[in-house]
Amino acid sequence: MLRQPVTVLDDAAAGAVLELCEQDPVANVFVSSRVAAVGCDPRRLGGELWGYWRRGRLRAACWAGANLVPVGVDDVAVDAFAARARRQGRRCSSLVGPAEGVLALWDRLEPAWGPARDVRPDQPLLAIAADPLVAPDPAVRATTEADLDLLYPACVAMFTEEVGYSPETGDGGATYRRRVAELVRLGRSFARIDEVDGRRRVVFKAELGAVAPGVVQVQGVWVHPALRGRGLAAPGMAAVVALTRERFTWAGRDTVVSLYVNSFNRRAVAAYERVGMQHVGRFATVLF
Template sequence: MLEPTRRSKTAPARPVAVRDVGEVLRVLDADPVASCMIAARVQEFGIDSRTGAGELWSRGGPADSLCFSGANLVPLRGDQQALRAFADRAGRWPRVCSSVVGRQELALPLWEMLLPAWGPARELRADQPLLALARPAAARADGGVRRVRPDEIDRYLTAAIAMFIEEVGIDPRTGDGGRGYRRRIKNLIESGRAWARFEDGEVVYKAEIGALSRRTGQIQGVW
């Protein structure tokens, strides 16, 4: 009599406990450029998911595996079994992230595992360099680029929406009419992290410090 083969069950990914914040920060600090966005959130809000700043998952402990789930799904550390656990947890509910991002060796396998549940990608960027500058740029600065003022939000927002659609492929106003995206842009402007060049009252260049950890600033939204 033959017995059916038993499949070993992958231990599930679970939310990281608040008491493990020190270990999480050590993991993020080991890769400060690639983890800038997550490090900035953890340093500002901690890891309590009730803050609304996203959730960190692990399978066995942050030193072994770690994944951020929020506006983006970001695998930070883990082997194949950990990635499978992350995919299982992410696929359990309707998708809330707009993109899966991270180091190639983590993000691509995770996406392959999510593909059956989430369907085809809008765009697959298998080779997208992450550039870092550790010293002042050699290029001469454009004196016309300056911080955006709060009263310029409407003109700046027009360019920001155009950039988002061209870069991500979706309209950031979808769902809530743009209230959430406008709130994010307003916060960036008020914190002095939105920069632009205006000509005849229109934005012709823009960029933002989208995330700012204790070690790294992430320049994004360049248009």
């Protein structure tokens, strides 16, 4: 029996997916982190992983959950994934990932799914696999459950500023707070907490949104608005790099710390470059 070109993957395909992600482990860490943690069964993933097969081999994949994330696509695979997405209808809040694949998908989906609320076609993907070039901020540390009431409002502020709407829309923030709490529990949340205007506040924070063997992806980097322009971002990010490389290690692999950033956020790009992060690719995001 011939395998269909596009299928919903299950655990039997987990090894093939991880092998596919290894073609560009930094760009594909979002998908590899989930598959490495729970496999490919949609009931555990919280979404579907579509596979494109050619001559019996997995040639491309696409995560279809809250986001649509392509992995290793070419024009033929993009056509196949876009056709499936159109048949299913839009269930995601964004397309995100390597720019070539995301923009090709959007070109095919826009007539059916458009217009988008925002298209960000040029998001530098940066990475570092060494100690930071600037001294880490010693006040940045892993957060604890006791920090959650201070940390959560900072996370809401960052999300709203970055995405354009509040994560508390819909369920009052219950789902988002659980996600923030989960990252704290997993040791993937870092912050500096100081006195600001007489109150203890988060002045810098960042999380590790994806963790796969050898590669992590930082998300949610944020500096308190009242303290921007004071040089907190570079040493804060240097601390995140140093703490991550110390806490997350894999035998035989040097830990790579990565993130992607909007190209128009020149201050942030410059801060990350001062830390020693280098441009290794380009992402794109389509927001609905």
